[in-house]
Amino acid sequence: MLMAANLGEQLAGLGSLSLAEGTQVGVLVILAALVTASAMGVVLLTNIVYSAFLLGFTFLGIAGMYLLLNADFVAAAQVLIYVGAVNVLILFAIMLVNKRQEYKPLKLGNLRNAIAGLVCLGLFGLLLVTVTTVPWNVTTRIAPLPSSTVAIAQHFFTDYLLPFELASVLLLVALVGAIVLARREFVPDTLPLGYPDEEALELVERPVLPASPRREG
Amino acid sequence: MATEIGLAQGIDLQRSTVALLTELGVPLVVAQVLWMLLPMVAIVLVATVGALVCTWLERKISAAAQQRIGPEYAGPFGLVIPIADVAKLLVKGNLVPASADPLLFSLAPAIVFISVFLCYLVVPFGQNLLISNLGTGIFFIIAVSSIAPIGLLMAGYASNNKYSLLGGLRAAAQSISYEIPLALAALAVAMMSNGLDTVQIVHQQEGLGLLTWNVWRQPVGFVIFLIAALAECERMPFDLPEAEEELVAGYQTEYAGANFMLFYGGSYANLFLAGLLVSVMYLGGWSLPVPIEAIGQALRIAPTEPLWQVVAALLGITMMLLKTFAFIFFAILLRWTVPRVRIDQLLDLGWKFLLPIGLANLLVTAALKLAFPGAFGG
Numbered sequence: 064m065l066m067a068a069n070l071g072e073q074l075a076g077l078g079s080l081s082l083a084e085g086t087q088v089g090v091l092v093i094l095a096a097l098v099t100a101s102a103m104g105v106v107l108l109t110n111i112v113y114s115a116f117l118l119g120f121t122f123l124g125i126a127g128m129y130l131l132l133n134a135d136f137v138a139a140a141q142v143l144i145y146v147g148a149v150n151v152l153i154l155f156a157i158m159l160v161n162k163r164q165e166y167k168p169l170k171l172g173n174l175r176n177a178i179a180g181l182v183c184l185g186l187f188g189l190l191l192v193t194v195t196t197v198p199w200n201v202t203t204r205i206a207p208l209p210s211s212t213v214a215i216a217q218h219f220f221t222d223y224l225l226p227f228e229l230a231s232v233l234l235l236v237a238l239v240g241a242i243v244l245a246r247r248e249f250v251p252d253t254l255p256l257g258y259p260d261e262e263a264l265e266l267v268e269r270p271v272l273p274a275s276p277r278r279e280g
Numbered sequence: 281m282a283t284e285i286g287l288a289q290g291i292d293l294q295r296s297t298v299a300l301l302t303e304l305g306v307p308l309v310v311a312q313v314l315w316m317l318l319p320m321v322a323i324v325l326v327a328t329v330g331a332l333v334c335t336w337l338e339r340k341i342s343a344a345a346q347q348r349i350g351p352e353y354a355g356p357f358g359l360v361i362p363i364a365d366v367a368k369l370l371v372k373g374n375l376v377p378a379s380a381d382p383l384l385f386s387l388a389p390a391i392v393f394i395s396v397f398l399c400y401l402v403v404p405f406g407q408n409l410l411i412s413n414l415g416t417g418i419f420f421i422i423a424v425s426s427i428a429p430i431g432l433l434m435a436g437y438a439s440n441n442k443y444s445l446l447g448g449l450r451a452a453a454q455s456i457s458y459e460i461p462l463a464l465a466a467l468a469v470a471m472m473s474n475g476l477d478t479v480q481i482v483h484q485q486e487g488l489g490l491l492t493w494n495v496w497r498q499p500v501g502f503v504i505f506l507i508a509a510l511a512e513c514e515r516m517p518f519d520l521p522e523a524e525e526e527l528v529a530g531y532q533t534e535y536a537g538a539n540f541m542l543f544y545g546g547s548y549a550n551l552f553l554a555g556l557l558v559s560v561m562y563l564g565g566w567s568l569p570v571p572i573e574a575i576g577q578a579l580r581i582a583p584t585e586p587l588w589q590v591v592a593a594l595l596g597i598t599m600m601l602l603k604t605f606a607f608i609f610f611a612i613l614l615r616w617t618v619p620r621v622r623i624d625q626l627l628d629l630g631w632k633f634l635l636p637i638g639l640a641n642l643l644v645t646a647a648l649k650l651a652f653p654g655a656f657g658g
Contacts, residue, residue, distance in 0.1 A: 112384075112437060116384065116430070116434060119427075119430050123427075135414060135415060135416050135420075136415070136416050136419070139416050139419050139420050139423040139424075140419075140423070142423040142424065142426065142427065143419075143422060143423035143426050146426065146427055146430065147423065147426025147427060147429070147456070147459070148426070148456065150430060151426075151429050151430060151433065151452055151456055154430065154433045154452070155433070155449070155452060155453075158433065158436075158437060158445065158448075158449060159449070210415045210475075211415065211416075212415060212416065212475075212476060
């Protein structure tokens with residue numbers, strides 16, 4: 064209620080807002096529409112490539128939200144990591160295994176969709192109730208920090224030191240895991256007996272696979 | 281907008297323009313909106329003209345490298361050639377292949393173009409001669425330019441052509457692998473100047489003119505940055521995405537007319553941006569080889585003299601462009617000197633050579649910064 068009242072006040076006072084505040088409200092509305100629409104597109108479109116591209120727009124919209132909150136470093140990091148790395152990786156994976164296969168319609172597809180829609184609506188209702196009943200400490204203005212980079216660094220190395228270090232350990236574990244998965248042991252092919260012992264002209268090494276098919280020399 | 285970092289040094293165009301407009305009877309809000317448009321138009325013009333000049337230089341220097349004359353009859357020294365190029369591409373039909381995905385096909389060049397032009401927001405040509413002095417300057421450029429691979433993948437996918445798809449995948453693989461050494465080299469520079477913003481990076485190099493430029497303090501970082509910047513621009517030793525003998529023209533194969541121009545102009549704008557970044561980060565930006573204050577003192581001119589400030593700003597812009605075009609000259613000359621690398625060599629160079637060296641460079645810079653805080657910006 065409080066939030067809604069506050070929003071109403073803001074909308075009522077829109078005419079008298081200064082240029083900067085008016086722009087901020089406009090940009091907020093545009094970004095919210097962008098994020099919502101592209102997120103819906105990610106879920107609802109059947110073409111997986113479209114979904115992946117729309118995911119990029121969702122991430123960009125979120126970065127814009129951070130920018131509105133004066134968190135410029137977080138916004139740039141969001142763009143760099145989510146758009147520049149995660150989304151590109153998703154696209155890469157999709158395009159490298161692009162099979163162009165049609166999805167078979169599932170049994171009772173409409174019923175499944177209806178149940179999923181009901182669950183989503185229920186979650187939305189729950190969030191709506193939470194948002195409107197909790198007395199949020201709403202501030203109309205966010206004081207800009209002199210440098211958000213410095214502020215983030217200070218938090219990282221004082222009161223958020225443990226989560227920061229834990230996150231770095233987690234990333235290290237992920238890195239080691241990725242290397243272990245990517246680096247399979249390579250062994251040279253054992254040549255059949257009686258075969259002339261000469262250098263193979265083809266690939267000498269191949270990954271050890273259970274019951275790897277022996278290639279004819 | 282151009283924030284005043286104290287010092288009232290250089291010219292503050294924003295304040296004077298807004299003051300002038302309000303004196304003419306324009307309301308303050310309207311004057312501010314008008315001011316906002318001015319630098320945006322200016323920067324788009326600068327980037328476009330820079331890209332056009334690059335195409336002309338490419339033709340002339342290529343010709344000289346092959347002992348030809350190059351464009352000659354279109355204007356003096358063929359200077360009108362880029363304009364003829366643009367006119368030709370604008371009036372050509374904007375073809376979309378029948379089996380292409382029309383929406384993604386048209387969106388892709390726009391994404392690449394916008395991501396390049398957005399980076400110009402934080403490139404300074406002088407103390408206050410930049411659109412926005414963001415606190416995250418260099419980081420902003422690295423973040424925004426990482427959007428471009430999405431446009432390249434989109435172009436490759438939407439063209440529905442195997443050469444295009446391969447080119448797009450190669451371009452994306454190349455630019456995400458070389459972004460990391462680039463960012464590490466930039467991080468070492470940011471560490472020395474205690475901040476990410478571009479103006480501060482130039483200020484930190486200004487002290488003794490030529491002697492305090494970062495290229496002497498960061499020689500390894502400079503080389504890494506040069507190589508990574510060439511790879512990011514898809515210039516010759518690394519122009520695999522459009523390797524014409526293998527892939528026709530890579531992700532640009534199906535493009536024609538204005539859409540092709542966006543890719544072509546975008547790639548030259550990217551080259552120009554790389555040159556500007558090299559000069560900002562390693563070659564002292566707009567500062568002269570001899571500090572401008574020393575020249576002013578030698579000529580006995582007060583630093584607050586308006587005419588002197590204009591002269592100093594013009595000298596700064598000239599220096600910036602000189603350094604930038606030196607890099608571009610180097611890039612074009614390299615194109616006619618070295619052969620193209622293979623894709624596995626390219627990725628090996630990026631991940632197994634430049635990345636460890638970049639990390640080591642960062643470590644050494646941090647150690648030197650702790651050991652000699654005076655010389656390495658403590």
